[in-house]
Amino acid sequence: MHRGPVLAIGEFSRMTHLSVRTLRRYHDAGLLEPATVDDATGYRYYGADQIPTAQVIHRLRELDVPLPDVRRILDSPDPGRRAALVAGHLQRLEAELDRTRAAVASLRRLLVPEPAPLAVALRAVPATTVAAVEDDVAHDDVLAWYAGAMAELDAAVGDPAGAPGGLYDNALFEDGRGHVLVYLPAAAPPRTGRVRPVTLPPVELAVTTHAGEHDDIDVTYGELGSWVVANALAVAGPVRETYLVGPRDTPDPAAWRTEIGWPVFRVAPR
16 A cells, blocks of 8 residues: 655656656556546546556566566565566566577578578598587577587586587477487597497588577578589488587687588489
């Protein structure tokens, strides 16, 4: 219950930097009830102690927090619960920003009138035994799964014998779920937790290097795929990525380098 002097809606508007129309909308939505409403005139009056609440509502709405969530945040007496509700929404916003940033990065490359030709090489890779973690993973969960798997590998392999990498099953892209294997080269791959020694089969790869963040790595995949088709090659297994330089090595995304290798074999001319 409000106690103390009340402010006319115009005064309250100036103190909160919220328009009279916005304050009326908050009232109609049940978010911010005036301290009192004059029965004869319908004028709304607010208490000075309502200023922080009005500003909290404004900030939450600026972040597009849904009205039911705003009500839950305001009604919750538990600070931890309020913080958790806000944090959950912020995580959703960050995910949306990531998607937007990735789309913009891809479009910038795709809309370049004459993109530079992609540098591609064919490379024969011998069978290699590595320390690996593998599982069937949904496409949307790959980043989180990769972070956990690589943390286990880092803990298990004290002195890697090369750059980390991953194998990504075709079904991951085609069906939204597929087999993923991430690895670290090691002289003596250990067996601990989810980490196991795995021998990667020999393969011939069409290889190119993606520079920078992965926001537009799909464009590099498309360019490499076009090169494979143009050179009468066919994909013959899971795509391989090798993380030559990444967040583990430098916080500067411009310096990151990811090698993409498509297992291929030559097909008859069409």
